[in-house]
Amino acid sequence: MKKISKMPTKEKETFKRPDGRKLAEIRKMYAKVGIIPNADGSAIFAFGDTVAIAAVYGPRQLHPQHMQDPATGILRVNYDLLSFSVYERKKPGPNRRSQEISKVTEWALSPVLDLKEFPNTVIDVQVYILQADAGTRTAGINAASLALAHAGIPMRSLVCSVSVGKLDKNLVVDLNKEEEDYEEGEGATDFPVAKIANTEKYTLLQLDGKIQPETVKKVLDLADKACDEIYEVQKKALKEVVEQ
């Protein structure tokens, strides 16, 4: 599976990413709020070719009653890919991957929410991927964060998410699909991260690949900088909704 490269590993400065981006460069981002009129809050967020849309309905009544929490409202996230968002068609309906991502997205977002003033209710967040080119869960979290804010839900801060990682020994930000499949040297390590904006608190940490413990801190530093950029994009999208 892993190809041992015969050549010595290239210097970091001369490493070329498949799409020509610099190591810490995020793909072109796009964010817009209020795209689904029926929803209480909604947003679209894209990293390059990865496009996620999110809609928030709530606080609203939660059925069945036994799932209600008398102390607080509950956040419920449903994430999935649209069938034609990927080359190999995905059959409609949840699968194990979408269930896992739904749950980690919920965990990524709930720390910023204060739902105590809505006991016995649910805040439903629906996240769908229209087009997938890696980083779908991170785009989804960014869209969901915007949609929750747009819905007027009490929130301490926005949540920003990005995939950082490694291609062979090169630390990179925002891997695309081609990079996720990278096989040279140490291969690709994909490290999706989410944090509460303007804090040192991480609410999503997942990892697949090979990375030395001492490199983790460097990669998180890259994530911090990337999240600062993402926060600016999110902020701008929210402020623009009011200008219409």
Next chain:
Amino acid sequence: MKNHINEAYEATDTLNDESSAKKRKIVVPGEIIATGEDYLPSEGARREKENVLANRFGLAEESGRVVKVIAITGAFIPRKNNVIIGRVTQVTFNGWIIDIDSAYQAFLPIDESPRFISKSEMNQFLDIGDVIVAKIWSINARGIDLSLKGKGLGKLEKGFVFRIIPNRVPRVIGREGSMITLIKEKAGCNITVGQNGWIWVSGPSSDEEIKARKIIEFIADKVHVSGLTELVEEWFEKNK
């Protein structure tokens, strides 16, 4: 970036001071609104060390030392004494269950009808699908209790109801009801605005009713416009 600050006068707000003393801007969750020990964070805001931060997306307002963030989007959060418009979904043995378009169900006890209703005439008075203007007189763990006792409350006959985003209700009502009075006059319709964003219109003909709805939606869509009264007068001129 242009930012026309609107003059949102909350009909239920007890603050009556002139807007010139208030500073307003759109903020996102976690954004610093003001810095200084003197400021007092109020609704929608919090203090973190020397900064006052936004606890939601909305319009941050500084009036004097008090800093709060008003919601400009989002679902209706019921408060005691709100006047709302709701639809009957069920007739029970001692009252009616009312959908008020919020996370919580509302209940109108038979004792809170405007006049005495016996248990056998409950359906005749209010049946499934009927709409009422009611006041929220109690909010507790069980839910929301409504009352029809009071001026302007009761069953709505004729006309129709439609919804706008609840946060836009203050500007449709206007300062001391000035905007809604203007609309009623110009459109020639009876109009009742519920705090939950539901609005009732009843007019002498379809044309007037259509006009009334259009102008209300025109106002509700504009979040940030000053000189709204002039715009409304202009609209009625154009759409005679």
Next chain:
Amino acid sequence: MSSMDCSNITKETIKRMFAEGKRFDSRGLFDFRPIEVSFNVSNKAEGSARVKIGKTEVVAGVKMEIGEPYPDSLDKGNLTVSGDLLPLASPRFEAGPPKFNAVELLRLVDRVIRHSGILDFKKLVITPGEKVWTVIIDIYPINDDGNIIDAASIAAVAALKKTMVPALDENGRIDYHKESKTPLQIEKDILPVTLTFFKLGDSLALDLAREEEEACDARVVFGISKLGDEYFINSCQKGEEVPLTKKEIDQIMGIISEKFEKLNEKLKKFF
């Protein structure tokens, strides 16, 4: 958005307004709201489209898969129309397996495409009797402000019109990284659509916004297409409980070709 059901007085008012030929947005009873069609919703789909009718928005995407033909049609490829009413699009849609209204929508779109002849199934054969293409259209409403059936059929047809057949590698398997040069063979001149007629009181109307739909008594969806100068009704389904009278059906048949033309005029500029 509210999930509050239509109230009695609103229904009576809309009924009265329809009887006067009036609507809240000042449209005629058979006028469509502004329509927008755009493409390339997903670059991973073989073809995809997004349709907006007023605030209603529906997306559709086409994927093509290689499979075996059905035993009773060895010389033909296949078509499947799939998708779901995403909870994203309306407070009334729930997560979970598709409910009846999702199933019905997909079946209605399937029938109009299948019977219009826009797709020649015989041209979907790769190796006769062994390997054929299955065309899979997935339809998803993104915002339901009424008339999602008609929006869905337009989106499905629009996606088909832009579909490129995937290139195959030397082993006859799909190679997505090879550029596809073959557009899906479809009849260029046929644009099948559905027209959903709603009945309220004694009035009929087209393209209802959600609040109008909720006030209605009955509806009937017709799939209609045109070949040369002739119009064909390809499918039909009546829904809801109130019956439709013969007079109403005659009235619909009297205007359906004209309404089909009007809709086509609006759509032509996007294709």
